[in-house]
Amino acid sequence: MHSTILALALTFAALALGVTPADAITIYPIDRAQILAGSRFDLKIEFDGVVGAADAKVTIDGADLSTALGRTATFVERENGVAASALILRDVTLAKPGRYAVVASDGKIVRSVSWEVYATGSRRARNVILFIGDGMAAAHRTAARILTAGITEGKYHGGLAMDAMTNMALLGTAGVDSIITDSANSASAYTTGHKSSVNALGVYADRTPDTLDDPRVETLTSLVKRAANMAVGVVTNTEVEDATPAAMVAHTRRRSDYDPIVGMFHDSGVDVLMGGGAAHFLPKSAPGSRRKDDVDYVAKFRAAGYSIVTTDRELKSATADPATRKLLGLFHPSNMDGVLDRKFLKQGTVTSFPEQPDLVDMVKTALAVLSRHDNGFVLMVESGLIDKYSHPLDWERAVMDTIMLDRAVAAAKEFVATRNDTLILVTADHTHGLSLAGTVDDAVKSPEMRDKVGVYEKAGFPNYPPANDEGYPPRLDVSRRLAIFFSVFPDYYETFRPKLDGPFVPAVVGPDKSYIANDKYKDTPGAVLRVGNLPRSAPQGVHSGEDVVLTATGPGADRVRGFLDNTEVFRIIVDALGLGAPAAQ
Amino acid sequence: MIRPLRAAAGVLAAGLLALAAAAGGAERLRFADLYQASGVLGVKFSDLAAGLDGKPVVMRGFLAPPLKAEAAFFVLSQKPVSVCPFCQSDADWPMDIVVVYPGSRTDAYRSGSTPVEVSGVLQLGAKLDAATGFLSQIRLVDATVRPE
Numbered sequence: 001m002h003s004t005i006l007a008l009a010l011t012f013a014a015l016a017l018g019v020t021p022a023d024a025i026t027i028y029p030i031d032r033a034q035i036l037a038g039s040r041f042d043l044k045i046e047f048d049g050v051v052g053a054a055d056a057k058v059t060i061d062g063a064d065l066s067t068a069l070g071r072t073a074t075f076v077e078r079e080n081g082v083a084a085s086a087l088i089l090r091d092v093t094l095a096k097p098g099r100y101a102v103v104a105s106d107g108k109i110v111r112s113v114s115w116e117v118y119a120t121g122s123r124r125a126r127n128v129i130l131f132i133g134d135g136m137a138a139a140h141r142t143a144a145r146i147l148t149a150g151i152t153e154g155k156y157h158g159g160l161a162m163d164a165m166t167n168m169a170l171l172g173t174a175g176v177d178s179i180i181t182d183s184a185n186s187a188s189a190y191t192t193g194h195k196s197s198v199n200a201l202g203v204y205a206d207r208t209p210d211t212l213d214d215p216r217v218e219t220l221t222s223l224v225k226r227a228a229n230m231a232v233g234v235v236t237n238t239e240v241e242d243a244t245p246a247a248m249v250a251h252t253r254r255r256s257d258y259d260p261i262v263g264m265f266h267d268s269g270v271d272v273l274m275g276g277g278a279a280h281f282l283p284k285s286a287p288g289s290r291r292k293d294d295v296d297y298v299a300k301f302r303a304a305g306y307s308i309v310t311t312d313r314e315l316k317s318a319t320a321d322p323a324t325r326k327l328l329g330l331f332h333p334s335n336m337d338g339v340l341d342r343k344f345l346k347q348g349t350v351t352s353f354p355e356q357p358d359l360v361d362m363v364k365t366a367l368a369v370l371s372r373h374d375n376g377f378v379l380m381v382e383s384g385l386i387d388k389y390s391h392p393l394d395w396e397r398a399v400m401d402t403i404m405l406d407r408a409v410a411a412a413k414e415f416v417a418t419r420n421d422t423l424i425l426v427t428a429d430h431t432h433g434l435s436l437a438g439t440v441d442d443a444v445k446s447p448e449m450r451d452k453v454g455v456y457e458k459a460g461f462p463n464y465p466p467a468n469d470e471g472y473p474p475r476l477d478v479s480r481r482l483a484i485f486f487s488v489f490p491d492y493y494e495t496f497r498p499k500l501d502g503p504f505v506p507a508v509v510g511p512d513k514s515y516i517a518n519d520k521y522k523d524t525p526g527a528v529l530r531v532g533n534l535p536r537s538a539p540q541g542v543h544s545g546e547d548v549v550l551t552a553t554g555p556g557a558d559r560v561r562g563f564l565d566n567t568e569v570f571r572i573i574v575d576a577l578g579l580g581a582p583a584a585q
Numbered sequence: 586m587i588r589p590l591r592a593a594a595g596v597l598a599a600g601l602l603a604l605a606a607a608a609g610g611a612e613r614l615r616f617a618d619l620y621q622a623s624g625v626l627g628v629k630f631s632d633l634a635a636g637l638d639g640k641p642v643v644m645r646g647f648l649a650p651p652l653k654a655e656a657a658f659f660v661l662s663q664k665p666v667s668v669c670p671f672c673q674s675d676a677d678w679p680m681d682i683v684v685v686y687p688g689s690r691t692d693a694y695r696s697g698s699t700p701v702e703v704s705g706v707l708q709l710g711a712k713l714d715a716a717t718g719f720l721s722q723i724r725l726v727d728a729t730v731r732p733e
Binding site: 279281310332334505509 | 623624625626627628629630647649664665679680698709710711713718720722
């Protein structure tokens with residue numbers, strides 16, 4: 001207590017002298033961090049300059065660090081690449097719930113933060129399924145509902161599976177460093193309960209250049225395996241190493257550390273892993289590899305007992321075998337193709353990789369394999385191309401993949417229909433700035449496409465054909481189609497039409513690394529140049545910072561209401577699984 | 586006044602050299618001809634590409650500048666390049682890129698959405714770029730570039 005008073009006195013003294021303590025000493029986990037009781041995290045204190053070991057002091061609730069935690073932090077006089085000192089203590093756990101005051105001092109200035117360590121109730125859910133529509137904004141959702149269900153006289157002829165859930169909330173997505181997140185720190189908030197920074201996964205982003213030494217926080221995968229011996233599945237249609245799926249296992253400051261991330265998946269004991277990204281599993285000597293070393297991770301996964309599949313047929317065959325309990329599905333060397341190209345247009349890379357499975361089938365097979373494990377499972381499913389297509393302003397492909405996400409949610413709801421033991425959560429990780437303005441009506445006679453944009457009562461309703469059995473409209477190039485526009489963009493040619501000849505590439509690299517409008521679309525009838533409102537270094541549209549929608553159903557969904565921070569998703573999951581109950585620690 | 590003229594002469598000379606290389610027996614190699622099999626777990630170079638390993642070839646494509654200032658190479662792709670703003674790593678390049686090491690260092694090679702022809706000696710097989718760590722499987726070295 002005396003130390004706390006002293007620390008506060010020093011803080012006030014520092015403030016009086018004009019020093020800004022917050023800039024001078026950084027403490028990880030950050031101020032107001034919420035930490036699951038019993039979960040592991042690294043404590044790091046970054047001092048502003050080189051300090052003496054004897055002057056670097058940390059207390060927790062007034063007690064010296066080594067007394068409070070029973071372990072001594074490592075003092076680093078000069079960090080690698082930084083002329084400053086730090087204290088690091090890895091794999092800290094705090095079992096007792098409550099508020100903790102952490103005070104650090106270098107003998108001159110003082111910084112204090114407060115952590116909340118929380119417990120949970122006992123386990124209520126056997127399984128948790130977390131669906132993430134990467135980059136899915138409200139406009140994606142509304143457009144998906146219109147295209148899949150149809151709408152007349154203002155009333156939808158049906159709804160989305162992700163709408164029909166018992167609970168809903170808005171999530172804030174901001175990160176430690178910015179009001180705008182990327183998929184790394186946003187997914188990391190869901191899988192660790194800690195905020196992080198753009199490009200970072202499972203760590204607080206520190207100041208050293210090494211991307212793999214940052215202070216870590218425990219992932220959901222580690223927790224459920226360690227505390228409850230549960231099975232874990234990760235399913236995506238992007239590369240499995242990409243930020244959202246990687247957040248289930250990874251600790252890195254830099255999301256593009258694909259080679260280490262493959263190793264982290266291997267070491268995590270993940271039971272089902274499916275998606276693209278095979279090129280980083282191959283040793284560099286293999287043509288087609290993108291690894292920078294000669295480790296053959298396909299062989300390593302096989303040796304660890306995984307069934308390895310690369311096509312839809314192999315996936316279904318392996319899943320039908322009741323002995324399959326560990327499954328690695330790699331269906332593309334890079335990102336898989338979206339549903340519009342796979343099922344309808346045969347564009348993208350579909351001709352090279354014609355046997356890619358559908359996300360819905362990947363989810364069904366993951367559920368079948370994970371159900372063979374005795375202690376329940378956690379499954380993350382990402383419809384990742386919603387984001388990959390929204391970046392290049394290709395909203396039709398993004399919306400079709402939103403429908404695909406919804407079909408996958410429907411499959412999961414069907415799986416849990418006969419049992420009330422599975423919490424299903426459906427959300428996005430961030431938004432894109434797109435909005436539904438009306439319709440584009442080719443029947444309006446004008447040489448200028450902008451005159452065909454109908455707003456208010458002139459928008460009426462689009463004339464897409466009814467959805468097929470799988471929920472997709474068989475045609476998108478209809479005469480009265482949705483008018484959806486992005487709010488942030490590089491220079492590009494707006495065509496007011498779906499891109500039937502392959503995914504949209506709005507801008508390309510021009511002189512001096514600046515991006516210029518792709519003149520491939522210049523001669524599309526009616527195309528107009530939209531001069532960008534982003535820096536010329538931006539090749540595509542960007543994420544936006546609006547809230548995302550979270551819907552949920554099943555045991556534990558009752559906490560999903562009102563406005564929540566994105567870290568609360570983790571808390572809802574661990575609460576449903578009882579991972580912070582006294583018996584679980 | 587002299588400098589631009591010299592630069593123009595240099596570009597012209599490079600173009601003529603490229604034409605000379607093309608005319609001097611360099612085989613034309615298309616992106617579509619690079620592989621005979623492209624599977625999820627690896628690719629197999631075509632007999633044509635394998636036969637041209639170490640020999641001069643001419644390829645058509647779109648040239649992007651290097652991502653890092655210290656890089657001495659460019660990337661030739663089948664389609665104009667547009668990369669993810671957040672994850673500018675090799676993961677975002679198309680799978681079938683060709684890495685181009687120019688014969689003399691220059692920054693004149695930026696094609697945007699205009700295709701170029703690149704003449705150079707074909708090299709197949711994994712190689713890590715010493716300065717950047719960038720992994721390439723197909724390279725054109727000692728290359729010259731000219732607008733198509």
